[in-house]
Amino acid sequence: MSSLVQSVDWLAIAPPTIAAVVGLVVLVADLFVSEARKPLLGRLSVAGLAAATLMLLPLLDADRSTFCLVGDEGVCSYTADRFTLVIQFLVLGGAFLAALLSVTALKDEGKRLPEGEYWFLFLSSAAGAALLPASRDLATLIVALEVASLPAFALVGLRHGDRKSSEAALKFFLSSVTATAVSLLGISFVYAATGTLHLTLIAERIQDVDGQFHTLTQTGVVLTLIGFAFKTAAVPFHFWVPDTYVGAPLPIAAYLSVIGKAVGFSGLVLVTVVALPSYADVWGPALAALAALTMTVGNVGALRQQATRAYSAVRLLAWSSVGQAGYLLVPIAAAAYSGDAEKSIGSTVAYALMYGAVNLGAFAVAALVGRAHRLNRVTDYRGLYASSPLTALLLGFFLLCLAGLPPGIIGLFAKVTVFSAAVDAGLGWLAVVMAVNVVIALVYYLQWTALLFRAPEGEPVKHRIPAPLTAALALTGVIGIALSGAPQLVLRFTGTGLF
Numbered sequence: 001m002s003s004l005v006q007s008v009d010w011l012a013i014a015p016p017t018i019a020a021v022v023g024l025v026v027l028v029a030d031l032f033v034s035e036a037r038k039p040l041l042g043r044l045s046v047a048g049l050a051a052a053t054l055m056l057l058p059l060l061d062a063d064r065s066t067f068c069l070v071g072d073e074g075v076c077s078y079t080a081d082r083f084t085l086v087i088q089f090l091v092l093g094g095a096f097l098a099a100l101l102s103v104t105a106l107k108d109e110g111k112r113l114p115e116g117e118y119w120f121l122f123l124s125s126a127a128g129a130a131l132l133p134a135s136r137d138l139a140t141l142i143v144a145l146e147v148a149s150l151p152a153f154a155l156v157g158l159r160h161g162d163r164k165s166s167e168a169a170l171k172f173f174l175s176s177v178t179a180t181a182v183s184l185l186g187i188s189f190v191y192a193a194t195g196t197l198h199l200t201l202i203a204e205r206i207q208d209v210d211g212q213f214h215t216l217t218q219t220g221v222v223l224t225l226i227g228f229a230f231k232t233a234a235v236p237f238h239f240w241v242p243d244t245y246v247g248a249p250l251p252i253a254a255y256l257s258v259i260g261k262a263v264g265f266s267g268l269v270l271v272t273v274v275a276l277p278s279y280a281d282v283w284g285p286a287l288a289a290l291a292a293l294t295m296t297v298g299n300v301g302a303l304r305q306q307a308t309r310a311y312s313a314v315r316l317l318a319w320s321s322v323g324q325a326g327y328l329l330v331p332i333a334a335a336a337y338s339g340d341a342e343k344s345i346g347s348t349v350a351y352a353l354m355y356g357a358v359n360l361g362a363f364a365v366a367a368l369v370g371r372a373h374r375l376n377r378v379t380d381y382r383g384l385y386a387s388s389p390l391t392a393l394l395l396g397f398f399l400l401c402l403a404g405l406p407p408g409i410i411g412l413f414a415k416v417t418v419f420s421a422a423v424d425a426g427l428g429w430l431a432v433v434m435a436v437n438v439v440i441a442l443v444y445y446l447q448w449t450a451l452l453f454r455a456p457e458g459e460p461v462k463h464r465i466p467a468p469l470t471a472a473l474a475l476t477g478v479i480g481i482a483l484s485g486a487p488q489l490v491l492r493f494t495g496t497g498l499f
Contacts, residue, residue, distance in 0.1 A: 007066075008066055008067070009064050009065070009066035011055075011058060011059065011064070012059065012064040012065070012066050012078065012080040012134075013066060013078060013080075013134075014052075014055040015052045015053070015055045015056055015059075015088050015092060015130050016052070016088075016127045016128075016130035016131040016134070017127075018048060018051055018052040018055060019048060019049060019052045019092070019095075019123050019126045019127035019130060020123070020124065020127035021048075022044065022045060022047075022048030022049075022051075022052075022123055023045075023048075023119070023120050023122075023123030023124045023127060024120075025044070025048075026041050026044060026045055026116065026119045026120050026123065027116065027120040029041060029044070029116075030115070030116025030117075030119075030120070031116075033116075038115040038116065039103070039106075039107070039115070041115050041116055041119050042099070042102065042103045042106060042115065042119060043103075044119075045099055045119040045122065045123055046096065046099045046100060046103065046468075048123065049092060049095050049096040049099055049123070049126065050096055052092050052126075052130070053089065053092040053093050053096055056085050056088055056089055056092070059080050059085055060085065063079065063080065063081040063082075064079070064080045065078065065079045065080070065136075066078050069198070074200075075198050075200055075201060076136055077135065077136055077137045077139075077140050077198070078134050078135065078136065078140070079134055079136050080134055083133065083266075083269070083345070083349070084133045084134045086349050086353070087132075087133035087262055087266045087349070087352075088130050088133060088134070090258070090259075090262050090352060090353055090356050091126065091129045091130050091133070091259050091262050091263070092126065092130055093356075094255070094258045094259045094262070094356050094360060095122070095126040095129070095255065095259055097254075097360045097364070097472050097475060097476065098122075098251045098252075098254050098255040098258075098259070098360065099122065099251075100468040100469070100471050100472040100475075101250065101251035101254060101363070101364055101367050101468070101469065101472055102118070102119075102122065102249070102251040102252075103466075103468040104367065104371075104466045104468050104469050105249055105250060105251050105367065106118060107466075108371060109159065109249070111160070112159050112160045112161065112162070113158055113159055113160070113249065114158070114160075117154075117158065118155065118158060120151075121151035121152075121154050121155050121158070122151070122155060122255075124147065124151045125147070125148050125149075125150075125151040125152050125155070125255075125259075126148075126259070127147065128143075128144050128145070128146070128147025128148030128149070128151075128263075129144075129148040129259050129260075129262065129263045131143075131144040131147065131148075132144035132145060132148060132263050132266055132267060133262075133266040133270070135270065136198065136199050136200070136270070136274075137197040137198045137199060138187050138190070138191070138197040138199070138202075138224075138271075138275075139197050141267060141270065141271070142180075142183070142184065142187065142227075144263075145180070145227065145228075145231070145263065145267060146180065148259075148260075148263050149176055149180075149231070149263075152172075152252070152255075152256060152260065153169055153172055153173040153176070154169070155248065155249070155252045155255075156168050156169040156172055156244055156247060156248040156252060156256075157169025157170070157247075158249070159249060162247070164246065164247045165247045165248065165249075166247075167243070167247060168243050168244045168246065168247025168248060169244075169247070169248075171240050171243055171244065172240050172244045175230065175237070175239070175240045176230060176231075176240075179226055179227045179229075179230035179231075179237060180227050180230075182223050182226045182227065183223060183224055183225075183226050183227025183228070184227075185220075185223050186219070186220045186221065186222065186223025186224035186225070186226070186227075187220070187224055188220070189216050189217065189219055189220025189223065189224075190202060190206070190217065190220040190221065190224060190275075192213070192216065192220075193206065193209045193213045193216055193217040193220065194206050194209070194217075199270060199271075199274045199275040200274070200275075202275045202276070203274065203275055203276065203277055203278070206275075206276065206278055206279065207278045217279070218279065218282050221276055221279050221282050221283060222282065222283075222286065224271055225268065225271065225272070225283060225286065225287075227267075228264050228265075228267040228268045228271065229264070229268070229290060230264070231260055231261070231263055231264030231267065232261055232264035232265055232268065232325050232328070232329065233260075233261065233264075233294075233321065233322050233325050234290045234291075234293075234294045234325055234326075234329060235290065235293045235294040235296075235297040235298070235322065235326075236293070238294065238297070238298070238322050238325075241318050241319075241321065241322055242301075242315050242318045242319060244256065244318075245257070245314050245315070245317070245318040245321075246311045246314050246315060246318070250314070250363065250366060250367045250370060250376075251363075251367065253314060253317075253318070253363065254359070254360055254363035254364070254367075257317065257318070257321045257359055257360075257363065258355070258356045258359055258360055261321070261325060261328065261352070261355075262352060262356065265328055265329075265332070265348060265352060268287075268329075268332055269332060269345055269348070272287070272332065272335070272336070273332070273335050273341050273345060277341070280335075280336035280337070281336070283336060284333055284335075284336025284337055285333075285336075287329055287332055287333035287336070288330075288333035288336075288427060288430055290326075290329055290333075291326050291327075291329035291330045291333050291430060292326070292430055292433045293326070294322060294323070294325050294326035294329060295323050295324075295325075295326025295327055295433065295434060295437040296326070296433065296437055297322065297323075298319055298320065298321070298322030298323030298324070298325065298326055299319075299320075299323040299326075299437045299440040299441045299444075300440065301319035301322065301323075302316050302319035302320045302322075302323060302441070302444050303440060303443055303444050305319065305378070305444070307377065307378035307379045307447075307451075308377060308378075308379050309377065310375040310376075310377060311375060311376050311377070312376075312377045312378045312379075313366055313369070313370075313376045313377060313378050313380070313381065314366060314376055316378060316444065316448070317359070317362060317363065317366065320402065320441070320444075320445075321359065323437065323441060324355055324359070324402070326434075326437065327351060327415065327418050327434065327437075328348055328351055328352060328355070328418075330348075330418050330419075330421060330422050330427075330430060330434060331344040331345065331346075331347035331348040331351070331418055331421040331422075332344070332345065332348055333422075333425075333427065333430070334347075334421045334422050334424070334425035334427055334430075335425075336425075337425040337426055337427060338421070338424060338425040340424075343421070343424075344421045344424075344425065347417045347418050347420075347421040348418075350414055350417055351414040351415075351417065351418050353483075354401065354410045354411060354413075354414040354483065355402070355414070357476050357479040357480050357483070358397075358398040358401040358402055358408070358410075358411065358476065358480050359398075359402065360472070360476050361394060361395075361398040361472075361473065361476030361477060361480060362395060362398040362399065362402070364469060364472040364473050364476060365391055365394060365395040365398070365473070367469060368388075368391060368465060368469055368473075369381060369384070378448060378451065379451070381395070381448065381451055381452055382451050382452075382454050382456055382457060383452075383454060383455060383456025383457070384452045385452050385453045386455070386456050387456070388465075391465070391473070392452040392453065394473055394476075394477050395449075395452060396449045396452055396453075397477070397480060397481070398476070398480065399445045399446075399448055399449045400445070400449065401480055401484070402441075402445060403438075403441055403442050403445035403446065404438060405442070405445075405446075407484060408480070408484060409483075409484035409485070409487055410480060410483040410484045410487050413487035414487075415434075415438060418434070419431055419434060419435070422434065
């Protein structure tokens with residue numbers, strides 16, 4: 001009789017495990033640490049995320065799997081392959097940068113944000129987000145999705161006495177729970193048709209589903225995608241984004257804009273390309289339509305933002321992130337039509353890395369300006385070059401990267417990569433829609449960039465940059481500039497290893 005006891009590859013699961021363990025340590029330590037020493041919890045959390053990110057390095061040598069079926073070691077629930085490691089690097093590295101922003105934000109907020117609860121929830125969400133790309137069965141995938149999401153709801157509404165924050169959290173929670181419920185219904189349909197939750201086994205068995213279950217399976221495929229489409233802020237599941245980003249503490253808005261999207265896109269890739277390749281005729285057209293709709297609505301929404309409106313800078317970044325989600329969906333849709341699905345997925349991962357670095361950099365500048373201008377309007381950035389030249393140059397660089405213009409070469413490179421994925425897959429119409437949206441996006445990105453270098457109204461406001469904010473700005477700036485100098489490194493790094 002074979003043993004039912006599984007061996008655990010602790011090195012493979014180290015990155016999410018470290019984040020989770022440090023979160024528990026912070027929760028317990030919060031009970032014993034005096035109020036004056038609470039900032040130590042932030043330093044511990046930042047160090048824990050740095051350690052979790054560094055633990056990806058020993059995993060680069062070979063694919064590792066654990067929690068495998070007894071008697072069939074080829075079917076596992078956790079796999080650390082190249083795709084997993086790249087997404088985990090994006091998630092943990094992005095969480096590390098958002099944690100640096102959080103250290104300053106917590107100090108500025110005073111007692112309105114409880115530090116112990118904040119860091120516990122933040123690390124718990126990061127652990128779930130790091131687990132998701134390694135998940136290779138639908139049960140683990142959904143658990144990871146909810147572990148990443150549930151603490152994020154609390155983080156959005158954690159600011160004491162802020163009605164706007166509470167409303168944002170409630171909207172985020174209700175819409176997310178609805179999407180998750182629909183997704184679970186879809187998973188139950190897929191399980192009913194195949195009798196398994198493991199992605200590779202689903203891919204094998206779903207091709208031989210009885211005719212009477214064919215409609216049930218198609219419905220399950222579509223419903224399963226809804227939960228992940230919500231996380232990516234794909235239209236029409238995007239309506240929570242602007243209010244949530246404005247109501248949340250700014251580091252959490254930055255976290256959701258990058259890590260939340262990484263979670264959604266990695267889940268979409270695993271469900272579609274790994275588990276359901278034989279149903280590409282169902283999810284391919286659906287994702288292509290979502291991509292076109294998402295980039296159009298996102299860019300038009302950003303274009304309509306009024307520069308003098310309260311929190312217009314954060315709202316513009318929120319609508320911009322919806323538009324960017326549309327670009328990220330294009331290569332996943334292209335994988336349904338392409339003869340080289342791995343190359344298409346590599347395009348999405350490459351674009352996500354570029355977007356993650358420069359969008360976090362843009363939020364870091366927004367956090368800095370927001371310290372002096374609480375309403376954080378786009379007009380508050382007028383003349384930023386006069387008071388803080390380096391900060392203005394960095395924000396201009398980040399915005400040009402998002403627009404895909406030199407000197408933001410990495411942004412241009414990423415957009416060309418996504419564009420070519422659509423053309424190679426025969427989705428010419430989607431490539432045309434993307435080209436039109438890139439032009440629309442140029443308007444608001446260039447308007448904001450030009451505002452940075454205009455003469456300030458009145459005396460320029462000096463921005464004192466705390467050390468954690470300086471570190472976040474420096475890291476995002478260095479990554480963006482380095483990748484613009486050698487953009488070919490991104491595609492070399494993003495070979496997915498899924499196949």
